Each structure stands twice: as C-alpha cells, then as structure tokens.
Amino acid sequence: MSRRLRNVTDLLAELVSIPSVNPHGDPGTKLVGEEQMALYLAEFLGELGAEVELKEIRPGRPNVSGIFRTKKAPKRRFAFAPHTDTVSVLGMTISPFDPVIKNGRLYGRGATDTKGPMAAALWALAKWARSRDRIDSETEWTFAGLMGEEAGQEGSKAWGATNFKADLVLVLEPTSMKVVHAHKxxxxxxxxxxxxxxxxxxxxxxxxxxxxxxxxxxxxxxxxxxxxxxxxxxxxxxxxxxxxxxxxxxxxxxxxxxxxxxxxxxxxxxxxxxxxxxxxxxxxxxxxxxxxxxxxxxxPALEADRSNRWLKLAASTLNGLTVAPWFCDAAFVARPGRPAVAVGPGSIAQAHTKDEFIRIADLERGSEGFLKFIQATQ
Missing domain, CATH: 3.30.70.360 (Alpha-Beta Plaits)
Structure with missing residues (x-):
C-alpha cells in the first residue's frame, strides 16, 4: 500500500478518500464509522514494522495502534495520537471523499481536521522507520488512531485509561504546527x-x-x-x-x-x-x-508543564508554544507523568467548513517538522 505513495500529499489523498464520518447527529452520508480508516492505518503501520492492535470501542468503530518496538528496553517513549473520525459532510459544497488538488490546496472532508496532521505524522514515521536511525533506536514511538473525537471522545477516553507510558503524547490537531500546551x-x-x-x-x-x-x-x-x-x-x-x-x-x-x-x-x-x-x-x-x-x-481543560524537557524540544523543533480556547483529546490522554499537547499542520479556521482544505506547503512543512522532532528524540 505505502509503496504506491510518492509523497505526503498522495497519502493524505488516500486518507481523505476513506469515509470516516462520525455517526452522531446527522452525518450527511451513510458512509459512517472509523473501521475502514482503522484497517488502512493498521496495514500502513504493519508494513513499516509496527506491532499493530485494533481494539473495538463501539461496534465497527475501533481504535488502532502501532508500536515501533526497540531492541532493548526503551529509554524514551513518545506517541502521535490523531482522531480518525470527521464531522458531518452535510452542506458541503465539494465532494467530501474525492480529494481535489487545486491552487496549492488539497480539498476534502478531514483534509485539515484531522487527516492532514495524521498524514504528516505517518509520512514522518515512515521515513524514520525506513532509515538507519530506526535500527538501533532507543526511543519507542507509538501511533494511536482514536475513534469518536467529534462526539463523545470515547476513543481517547479508552486509550487514556490504559497504563501506556509516554514522555510526551502529540495529539494531532490543526494548530499551524504551534504546540498547544494548554486549552480550555x-x-x-x-x-x-x-x-x-x-x-x-x-x-x-x-x-x-x-x-x-x-x-x-x-x-x-x-x-x-x-x-x-x-x-x-x-x-x-x-x-x-x-x-x-x-x-x-x-x-x-x-x-x-x-x-x-x-x-x-x-x-x-x-x-x-x-x-x-x-x-x-x-x-x-x-x-x-x-x-x-x-x-x-x-x-477537562489541559495544562502541560512548560518546563518539561520534551515539551520544550517540541516547541523549539516545531513552531513554538500557544494556547487554545477549544478542547480536544489531549486532556483525556494526559495523566501525571504522561503529558500531552496538541499540534499539527493546517489551520483550525478550515476545520468543519463546507469546502475544507489544507495548503500542501503547510502539509509538507508539517511532515518535515515531525521528522525533525522524531530524529531529535533519538
């Protein structure tokens, strides 16, 4: 699957073409649920050598995780955690699942929220996983695709309640690559x-x-x-x-x-x-x-410790720190000793819109930034 993809834009186009609309309310389509997206991610991560698990949270609506194990006990652990669902497609003025590239933008439901950030992180992980840095890495990376963020946040609640360890969790949201360390x-x-x-x-x-x-x-x-x-x-x-x-x-x-x-x-x-x-x-x-x-x-509100060394590294590697008036999965994932922040390419202003898009230049910079952070954690 991943061998067909030439770049991060190709990957995002594939993600957008897989409907994963949250069924809550009026989804505007019969193509609801996150199962097909989770299966795609499971195959993609498995091809990269990750240890993959699908865990059903609701019927036909699983979380998916891929862990890149180290040869020895890891010295550090990090995670990317996007949500796999999108909001309703009701009222959209573009075809939601037929991605179109025009004027340097990729259009489609989820292009910004949050398949764009997801593609950026996956592409960065793919580059790292295929590099020499991966062979003797002492850093364990996890990719967790979480269902149900757009209504109820059941996926992040379930994953957050487990005892997984992480020095920092990067919950993926469109933040213009600024690290959201606190939100309402x-x-x-x-x-x-x-x-x-x-x-x-x-x-x-x-x-x-x-x-x-x-x-x-x-x-x-x-x-x-x-x-x-x-x-x-x-x-x-x-x-x-x-x-x-x-x-x-x-x-x-x-x-x-x-x-x-x-x-x-x-x-x-x-x-x-x-x-x-x-x-x-x-x-x-x-x-x-x-x-x-x-x-x-x-x-709950979110507030990560700004003095955390890994948060400071993320801020310096990516695009600095910021705060947000909205809420996301990060607050349900964060625990004492397991800080979480929100970050990703794209603008929140494009989320949930009738002609949702992400600028391809932002997508590419986002993936490059994530790769730099992965490399800096080795």
Whole structure:
C-alpha cells in the first residue's frame, strides 16, 4: 500500500478518500464509522514494522495502534495520537471523499481536521522507520488512531485509561504546527423549567414555564456570568458562558408547561465542570425553585508543564508554544507523568467548513517538522 505513495500529499489523498464520518447527529452520508480508516492505518503501520492492535470501542468503530518496538528496553517513549473520525459532510459544497488538488490546496472532508496532521505524522514515521536511525533506536514511538473525537471522545477516553507510558503524547490537531500546551475545557448542560398548561385565554389558571425561564436567564446574566468571568487562568483567560438554544411551548394559544435552554461553558484549569454545576445549582435553584439542571457532557481543560524537557524540544523543533480556547483529546490522554499537547499542520479556521482544505506547503512543512522532532528524540 505505502509503496504506491510518492509523497505526503498522495497519502493524505488516500486518507481523505476513506469515509470516516462520525455517526452522531446527522452525518450527511451513510458512509459512517472509523473501521475502514482503522484497517488502512493498521496495514500502513504493519508494513513499516509496527506491532499493530485494533481494539473495538463501539461496534465497527475501533481504535488502532502501532508500536515501533526497540531492541532493548526503551529509554524514551513518545506517541502521535490523531482522531480518525470527521464531522458531518452535510452542506458541503465539494465532494467530501474525492480529494481535489487545486491552487496549492488539497480539498476534502478531514483534509485539515484531522487527516492532514495524521498524514504528516505517518509520512514522518515512515521515513524514520525506513532509515538507519530506526535500527538501533532507543526511543519507542507509538501511533494511536482514536475513534469518536467529534462526539463523545470515547476513543481517547479508552486509550487514556490504559497504563501506556509516554514522555510526551502529540495529539494531532490543526494548530499551524504551534504546540498547544494548554486549552480550555467544556461543560455542556441543559436547564429546564416546568409549568402547568392551560388555555391561553385564562393564563392565570396555568403556570408559564417560559416566564420561569426568564427568571433563570436573569440570574445567569446578572450573577453567574460575572462570577465566571472572575475565574481566570494566566494564559487562557476567563471562563465563558454561552446559551446556545432555547425551546419552550407548543402552540400560541397554550400556556407553556416546559422550557429548556442548552448552555456551553468553557472552563479553565482550576475551575472545571463540577464547580460550574455546583454554582448553577446554588444560584439558579435559589432564585427559581424546581428548576432542573442536567449535565450533558464535560471535557477537562489541559495544562502541560512548560518546563518539561520534551515539551520544550517540541516547541523549539516545531513552531513554538500557544494556547487554545477549544478542547480536544489531549486532556483525556494526559495523566501525571504522561503529558500531552496538541499540534499539527493546517489551520483550525478550515476545520468543519463546507469546502475544507489544507495548503500542501503547510502539509509538507508539517511532515518535515515531525521528522525533525522524531530524529531529535533519538
């Protein structure tokens, strides 16, 4: 398989041509799941001499890993960890799985997020694995393709819960090759109010759930949001709070008996999801008795130690350090003694877009940068 490929662009074109759309929500295609991508990666890594394992996380949705073992006990361990799924192809203005190269760009779903970074790392590993440096290397490298990042992050949760060792894990995301050493976390939750329905001509006989939600919104605006803005991180800034949706009522002539909002809170190290939920239950429930707060999803914030020698090496070899307001698999992979960062070629501005692309020059520089880092860890 890999012998057909002339360069990293060819490799990315093959990856894009393999549908691996996350099935959550409306994927916009029947070609969902990461299995075919995992099988491709397993074959590619096996050809390079890696010890390959497929581990099913959900039916037809495995993680895949390839470990490049050393002759003796390794002195150092590192890993590349991209996610293998993409977001929905609904609404795309280009053919999502037929990669097109035009004006120095490669177009297709996943070109930037995150098959471009994946291709860059695989191509660098392939060059190293076929070189003399690999023969007596005392550095163990792992490539872990993780399913399900775009919804639920089940792949990284499963892999992160294992006892694998690493001096540094490079979680692959489009960061313009800047090493993201800290990013915000996220807590998603719903807040719902209940009322009593009746005919709109006699509203005093009912209990309007939308009006109850108005009181909730006042508390969120006047008390909760100002408090969260005071919870700050030196690099990431303050906690943010956004109300993304509101639903209530069923018909204009019925007093609504239910109303619900969905909230997105971006947290920082030291003030995570549990603190947010406690704050809301204290302030909102006090103002509006009977309100229900239901956490839906929580992803932790990330903060790697900037003094770590391998993180410093990555920053100097690649494109320096940065932070991000978004969250990714790195927070689920990181453990004490197993730091993780996010890095890769491409721009986050192109992720999830209707005409997703990556600049080929960025892809090539990314692969060259990863190869330099691999060589520097020997």
């Amino acid at each position: 976390g996220a807590t998603w939750l719903t807040i719902s109010t209940k009322g009593r329905a009746c005919h709109a001509s006699i509203p005093d006989e009912g209990d309007n759930a939308i009006l109850a939600m108005r009181r909730v919104l006042e508390v969120l605006e006047k008390k909760v949001t100002p408090y969260l803005r005071r919870q700050k991180h030196r690099a990431l800034g303050h906690v943010t709070f956004n109300i993304g949706t509101i639903r209530g009522g069923s018909k204009i002539n019925i007093v609504p008996d239910a109303c619900e909002i969905e909230c997105d809170i971006r947290t920082v190290p030291g003030f995570e999801g549990e603190e947010v939920v406690r704050l809301l239950r204290r302030e909102v429930s006090k103002a509006v008795p009977g309100v229900k707060i239901t956490p839906a999803k929580s992803a």
